[in-house]
Amino acid sequence: METIKRNDYNFAFLDEGSKREIRRAILHAIAIPGYQVPFGSRELPIGRGWGTGGIQLTMSLIGPNDTLKVIDQGNDDSVNAVSIKRLICSTTGVETTTDTAEANIIQSRHRIPEEPLREDQVLVLQVPTPEPLRSVDAHEAVTRQLHADAEYTGIWVNLFEQLLTRGSAFKGADHPVMADDRYVMNPSPIPRYDNPKLDHAQCLYLFGAGREKKIYAVPPYTKVESLAFDDHPFEQENMEGRKCRLCGAEHVYFDEIFDPETGERYYQCSDTGYCLKRQNEQKAEKEGLR
Amino acid sequence: MITENQFDMVFDCQQIFKALMNALARPGHIETMAPQIEKLETDHAALLAAGLTLLDNWRSFYVCGDAPELAQELKEMTYGVPAEPEKADYVFLPRGYQNQKSIREMLESVKIGTLPEPHKSATLFIELDQLCGGPETTLTGPGINGAITVTLPEEGRQWLVERQAMAFEFPCGVELYFITPQGQIMGIPRKIKVGGTR
Structure with a gap:
């Protein structure tokens, strides 16, 4: 198998123009919690839908002195996690760890680590479907306007239908949340068990959807509330x-x-x-x- | 050619971006990019450093006040597109900008995005002599644990008060960065309020 040589590529694989594009989107995303900032998603040597949004965020953030942890459904050793780690390490030379406390950048698919994260840590989440309103309307222009008007009736109706037909208003994963009382967002397919960890967390959460070309964020100490009805309060998995x-x-x-x-x-x-x-x-x- | 201590467009820009990101994620906290600023031997080096990190031929900028050398350097080093304040993505306000425009005039002229596309708004980099020593101001909003007290100089405080008085309808608004010539930086995103409770 051909191995990637450090000097064959720019530091962190992406060219500096691509990093700038992603960095600008990250700053807008932090300023508007929960808002999906469109960005020019780049081609990577990994297929779209396999964590390219997360990789692009990590590549734009990472410096030579950072320590990286990559997990896939909580697992440090799964194929996806190992492949991503290898790509990032071979193009940056950074240290990796499996210890959450040692890492300052953590890229994750479908889980938030059990150990509470600190102010100096960034959690990058890979997102397959960033748009919580996609089931309400298939058109980007329409969902964008719905977000602009904070018109989330469609999502509430969907949850109510789910409650009537399945007895529970809650999704198994990716249960939508309200970020800072303004934007409904998909928290990526984390289990409901992890949803409360987004609320007033110490760390910065960044969400990257490479295929859908969107970046969004939850800054530290931001109110994040899982959607639920007054008479059917939010429940985590038991x-x-x-x-x-x-x-x-x-x-x-x-x-x-x-x-x-x-x-x-x-x-x-x-x-x-x-x-x-x-x-x-x-x-x-x-x-x-x- | 001497290459030691030269500004590195890869690694120094990464460090500056980290400072900009942390400043915006933790409003009211002071971050530093001093080690990177030292490598830029020019007036307004801190503003230039922010420009080098964010600007390219896809983004426009406006330099307010009498700093033609900063505008020239930003244009030549980044290929950023000079524009009027109404169209600029990044607005740089070096010391002395007050001679040209008041804070209110500046805030009225820059773009604030639209409700469907609030990210098409301006980010302002305002050069101040220091980020502390002024009257106590309490800030609240996302990124702040309850409330934080900052002591920005009166001019910095005025920016926050004026921006609040403009009452842009969220998510529209502008981001403010206060930068000292030594490379200290404080970010105040659009949703941060002066006073108030959470």
Whole structure:
């Protein structure tokens, strides 16, 4: 397999003009929380829909002294996470880590890490469908006007229909939120368990949709409220009574593993970095006691 | 050719962008781009540095006041398009701009975006001698944990008060960056209010 050589490309793969375009969009996105800023999405050596929005954000942010963590559904070692990490590392030479606390740029698909993020950290989320109004109208010009008028009746009707037909107004993932009492936005397909982490967080959240050519953001300490009805308040997934089989953690978001031979169900932390850290701490404690 | 300590369009611009981004994400906090500014031996180096990071032939700019050398450098080094304040994406206000236009006149002339496209608005870079030492001003809004007290000089405070008095209908508005010649920077996005409670 041909490997990418550091000097074959500009630092962080993208040319400086592309970075400027993305950086300008990031600044507008931070100034208007939840508003989708259109940008000239670039071609990358990864197909659109595989995290290109997130990669372009990370490439525009990253400097040689940064430490990067990439996760895919909480997992540091999945194919998508490893491929993205390899591309970024081979074109920047930055250090990577699986420890959330050590990273200052974290790129993620479908999860927000379990450990609370700090003010000096940026979480970049990959977004497949940034437009929460797309199910209401297929035309970009119409949805843009609906956002301008803060006309979100269509979304409320959709949620109400879902409540009537399925008994729950809540989506399994990507449940829409209201950012700073103005824009309804898709929080990327994170589970509802992660939605409250967006509210008044210490870190900066950046959302990149490469295929849809949109960037949006939630600055630190910004009100983010999951959409819900007064008589059907927002609910996270119920994780009660579950325990990680590897580290024993409770009250975190779990992956469910089913053994077809024995019929048993296991649970383990979806955030593998968090799980590994706990296992290492437990091991160190045990060794210290000996 | 001496290349040591030369301004690097890749790495120095990345550091400056980080400062601009953090300043906007945490309004009222002072970020610095001093190490990068030192490499630019010119008047208004801090404004030039911001221009080098954000401008190219796809964006327009306007320099207010008597600083033809800054306008010339921005044009030659970035290929940014000089424009009238009504059309400029980035407006640079070096010290002494007051001789030409008042704060209110400036805010009335720059573009504020539209409700469907609020990002088509101007960002203003205002050069101040310092970012502290003035009267206490409380700021609230997204990016601020409750409220933050800043001590911007009276001129800086006036920008915030005037912008608030203009009462642009959100999401329309303009972003303000206050920059010192030494490279300290404070960002105040459009939704930040003077006073008020969250």
